[in-house]
Amino acid sequence: MAIAHPDHAPILKAAAAWKERCFVQDSSILIDDLSLWTPNLLDALDRHFVQNPDAGSGTFFEKLHAQVKAAPPDARQLMAEMLWLLYLFQSNVSVEMKASKIREVWSWSEKELPDDVSYLAAPVLHGIGSPGMGYNTNRWRELVYLIGLTRVFKGLTPDERRHVLADPWRFSAWLATVPMDGHRQFRHILRYFCFPETFERITTATDKQKIVAAFKGLKPKAVGAMNDAAIDRALLEIRQGLEAERGTAGIDFYQDDIKVRWSQAGQAWLFAWNPDNWTWKDLAGNRAATTAGEIVTMPWRSSSTRPKAGDVAYLVRLDREPRGIIARGSIVKEAYEAPHYDPGRAEAGQATRFVDIGFIAIRDADEDPIVGIGKLEAEAPTQTWSPQTSDIALLPEAARRLERLWEGLPPLAAAEKVQMGEAVPMPSSSSSALNLILYGPPGTGKTHRLRTAYLPDYEQEPVKVDRETWLRERMAGLTWWQVAFLVLADLNRPASVDDILQHAFWKAKASGRANRLLRATCWNALQYHVPLDSPHVQVNPVRRTSPFVFDKNEAGNWHLTGEWQDGCADLVELLDVLRAGPGSDKSSIRRYAFVTFHQAYAYEDFIEGIRPEANDGVLTYRVVPGVFRRLCERARLNPHRRYALFIDEINRGNVAKIFGEMITLIEPDKRAVYDEVGRLVGGMEVTLPYSGDTFGVPTNLDVYGTMNTADRSLALLDVALRRRFRFEELMPVPEAVIGAGDGTIPDGEDGEIDLRALLTALNERIAYLLHRDQTLGHAYLMKVRDFESLRRVLLREIVPLLQEYFYEDWHKIRLVLADTQVKEPSRQIVRTGKVSPSKLFGNAEAASEGVVYEVAPEVEVTPEAVRKVYETLE
Template structure:
């Protein structure tokens, strides 16, 4: 069955999907409690007001939807909210808050309010099962049109016959092929998975189905593209059964190890955007409205995940990225603007703003441009005018006589007129490609380009990482026209993400710090170690004014009068870290961080490895090794399950032991091979992996040598080709059990 996802509750969510089918498609009621709303009349009303009145103008999906449904019956608006709920049930690449806000907003147009705490709106249900790809976001209106057509189609079937369609796989496929505008709509695949997870993989489009079948050598993509859904499902089901037999477990998923690497490129997103994931040219859905209700908020989260190497700490952080990411159809204008300008420096922003204005303007006019205001908010600049003058004068061509600054450097983009007005040079796009890219994205608008907006930063600490890297410090700048280099104060990653969070207090932001214990925490955080405490976080209003919490004055940021910049850590910024306990003891961090962070242990997960590889039970093997390590060393120096997740054969297991496990044991025991030998010893005797050899002083030094010790034992690895299934089993099974 394709219900094993490890990090998503697929059984609960698919059960909710089937409940919706029975309640709202077979019957006429509502899983959200809106009465008898799933009727043929209400589906027809949505057809008239939504499908037959397309809105290709500007505005977000919800803005246009509200206009389209303005004269629709109240129950039809409720039905639209429930269809959104059904569409949002599968995708995990849309956050729970975003889903809930959209459903509540649309339901509210009926004149009634839906309780945000409704069981069907819980985080557990709205967590999703797998990526819905970009199509669910950029082409949401097409998915909603498909849902309406689907509802009209099933309501045309006699009620007594509806349940049979959804209970029989073959009848369902025959019926769903009759629905208009089917194409490659993603909900068609989501619904099939909800109904028949025992034979349908959790894939929201056929794109990944093609890749899986090609990656495992079943059939090339050029052939599978012509296959029907039934053929694809049957081929994947046969493949799954063979893999379950090979690995000795049903807990397999094509998006997780050990299967993922067989067909998927490293870091490739699930259900990649493109033709097969339902994205079509010309998608115009952009920003969303502000939430229709007050979002429940809590204190900022300071969390460190700690544990031995290979226990999935960094992987778990990556699963949190979606919480701080706005998909194109879900991004509000403020967040999109801040995310856009964060990718570009001041010079590119100024050039793009001037080019967008299309004429020479005074600095007072330029500083009111939305791009400039967004950059000022993102970088927390109060004296914007000085920054504008400085950058424009520094990047003015040398032959422009209206500027008296000698320190000019390329790219030469700006022109100052005799009346102190500014514009860009004629070939500014060639001179400054960054500015050209920014202006193109700005004029295209949010959502259209299909780019998600990230509200987080990721950094990895290391021994030489410093306060100057993290908060603020001097950096060299490019040489001027005379070849002289200089220095200026540059914000570090922490100060940058704090500025972005401060400028957008209605959205959560995050900083992810990998290997947080590898740097000197006291030096890296400096005086800010106090400000990260949840009860001392700064609370800012929409105008970035401090209304609560603490700020400090940052050293080295004083102006001409010596007044240093005031700085606080916003209360909408979460901080996450990972810590490898085998790298350094957690006790060394207690004083600095224990009061300010929560600590969550990430031990090895043996459940992930509950499968048999050519007779070797991976979970028992790792557990036996770790029990010996804990006995001989401590629980901080165990081995994580990630070392074994990609093991699919005996040769894979040999390579993991030879290239990763044994070298790690050498590090743990400082090359004390006698203790390594104890870890790798058979339960009934000596080790199959190490060979002990006696060295005689007379043989090494000669008969006259007097070195004090006459004999010494040395250890050597046996050939990896000799490591049999019995050798690995001997680590966790007694000779009697092995027969």
């Protein structure tokens, strides 16, 4: 039996339905009573897609839309179903992303798919294997192959089709006759979908060949000469042999104890680069070479002789932000001695040890997305990611997680790297925007992941930006009167409005705004902060507001007045930093905002709203931009840098009301694209209801959210929000609990408590009685180092949470804690007692004895009371 995957049933059922309804017949997989997989519609896709390639710029879906725009509407629906088929196997694309893209392509037919399409449900779309990033990169080639083979198959009569599909080897032989460009992975997937009992859940010829070579004892060259059918027959024989050897039919070639017998993967090593110790002069050229597909071989210092040829090598940048993995390759020459890399030490006759690394991908951390140290520490906390020496061995699990993170980085464009002062290329498309929600039970590290793995990507040291960009960032968060204050304080003399408008501070704040409005803005900023007794300013006192720091002299020039140095001390401090320049600024430039949604949070807080202001008893109103609008404005004026909004507890607010019209504008294909001076060059803008301003969500703004599923299920989340975000689930990870070193802590009585087993047992019972969304995250036990702290966490955090979960149903709480399975009170955390109704109410008839519950005091909770929680499951 070749199926061997725990989640195969709904996916293979869907594949079988497709085979009968669409491959043999001409129907539809997503909508009953439609005929989509017909020769005529396949011919239309051949004309508009296969014979109409688009090698230009743009994303896959942008180009696909343009290609099929002139095709019949039902041909566009067929394209959506073909995309469904390509997605069906994949587990390295989220369910939400798959469903969103399938619905998007279907909508090009001017019709929408219903919300309840069964074959778009999570059990069908979660995938059963990862074909790798190449499957995504070559999606258009896989589509060309799928269209071609289906057209050939539809050339057979229905009886001939059934005859071909009646035998797996007959179908495999027929498939081998279909022309294909390169080595298409879908041919392996299609064989598996049609005959999962015969063909393997393996999508690459390389892995199949490695397995056959290892188990059959053949040389790689001999295996490479075998065709698909011979390889698949050999795999079936190997499987049958392993099943007989193990006495089970449930094996998988990717399970660890089998994969180790055929995988040729060597050790993975982490090499270090400190830019302060060695200047990588040709970094830009090396980056460009690997981006173009070349291998760059370089000697790299090694502290040991252990790295072997063929081992994987990663390069981590240290000591200068952003820190993280910047390159990947393999060892091409093992350790050797050569003159020291420092010329002075080399001249003195010193040598050091090197290995040669063939880099297949190099990134510039100052320009490109990298795998940051924060992400690595969150994913693999037991691995050292900032080594003191170059070349430390990566733990197997750390290497696997790093490989996944590296493969998940967006591909680099072949364009030249932007240097300071050059024109900055605009983002190629609005699809570069990321909308991501991390969801899971409480304590699974969602907010921690945001703060450590994602947030650092949007920070920058001031010294790394030019003064103009730095000034724009520093001015962006200030009001107009504050900028005017800084200008007058910097000039240290009376100044005209023209003087203020020409100052660098004002220009930085005004960048990207209409010039005709700036003079009026300046006048208002000055006049509204003039003392009420000023003899030279006649503006209505009702409109004036504190602080009263500006005034005008007889010559009509503006100056600071009153106790401005004390009243605006924070601005005076900021002026010192602005005068000194970026190099003196100790605080990082933060290109993000962090907010928490709650039930009272509103559109007026998020986008814009009218705020009352009281001045000397007089109430006035003005439009105030919210946090999202302010951040979008910063992103608009700096289009070559990415910005981010982090929303904690996104499901606790009324998302539809908070976002308003922005729920449409945050879609990647609706994002606004701006040029260097903030002018709209693509995408959508809307008119805001309070201010009447036009507004768009820039394509260089990413939106992240966290969602606690104990508060609200993902299924109940606003449908509009679900369709516009990618979702990543974070579940409890018992292995992340450290305890005193190995997941255990001493119990104070010469024994120990297994914290990981405790967490696992609690969650198994909670999931059974409630739902997996309400399990306990590993964060609850992350800081537990001894039995005293464990008792505090249990009684002050976990038991109160269980009370909330079970609505004070103490019997179920006792079931979770296994208190019902022991009789001794000393082994119980929640104890029971009887109470007599006659004692309470006197001669009360028909009243039976009641049960009372008591949580044991902390000092009375014994190690045995805790241990029995998980030992009763063993």
